Amino acid sequence: MSNATISEGFRKIHRHDGIFQEQVHDAYKSKRKPLEPAVCSQCGAVFHAGRWQWHKAPANAHKVTCPACHRIHDQYPAGFLSLKGEFFQSHRDEIMRLVHNHEQHERAEHPLKRIMAVEEKDGTTLVTTTDIHLARGMGEALHHAYQGELQFHYNPEQNLLRVSWTH
Numbered sequence: 001m002s003n004a005t006i007s008e009g010f011r012k013i014h015r016h017d018g019i020f021q022e023q024v025h026d027a028y029k030s031k032r033k034p035l036e037p038a039v040c041s042q043c044g045a046v047f048h049a050g051r052w053q054w055h056k057a058p059a060n061a062h063k064v065t066c067p068a069c070h071r072i073h074d075q076y077p078a079g080f081l082s083l084k085g086e087f088f089q090s091h092r093d094e095i096m097r098l099v100h101n102h103e104q105h106e107r108a109e110h111p112l113k114r115i116m117a118v119e120e121k122d123g124t125t126l127v128t129t130t131d132i133h134l135a136r137g138m139g140e141a142l143h144h145a146y147q148g149e150l151q152f153h154y155n156p157e158q159n160l161l162r163v164s165w166t167h
Helices: 067-074 086-090 092-109 132-146
Strands: 010-013 038-040 046-048 051-053 062-064 079-084 115-121 124-129 149-155 160-166
Touching: 079 086, 079 092, 079 132, 086 092, 092 115, 092 124, 092 132, 124 132, 132 149, 132 160
Parallel strands: 038 062, 079 160
Antiparallel strands: 010 149, 038 046, 046 051, 079 124, 115 124, 149 160
């Protein structure tokens, strides 16, 4: 399939396309940085030195809501990872451990990269994330470990990535 436009404003991209440049406004990305130091009142992440980090919040930190907690509160994911297939069903626990391990590794360094929910429906598992790059990374980790078919569909207008892994 070509890079032609796909329904709902998504376009199919290939694994090695330059990664998803944010060209449009993202409502969950602040127009300006919070005053430093700042701490998310929900998750405890600290905004310091121009980025969100896991540190102990200073006593004088401003209380804010980080973009990840904002997305979680609004139930508005940036990434969707769809997992399906016979191989997936027969190795589900092992594969989900890989997905969660990948998220824990990324989240340790990047507090805004989180799994929002894991839902089961009609033999498909859907993992929603607060970050497009986390969904992409989990899909690539699955493909690297187990092969299978990996597809990406990116909607730049909504800064939304759908990743599908079937095996």
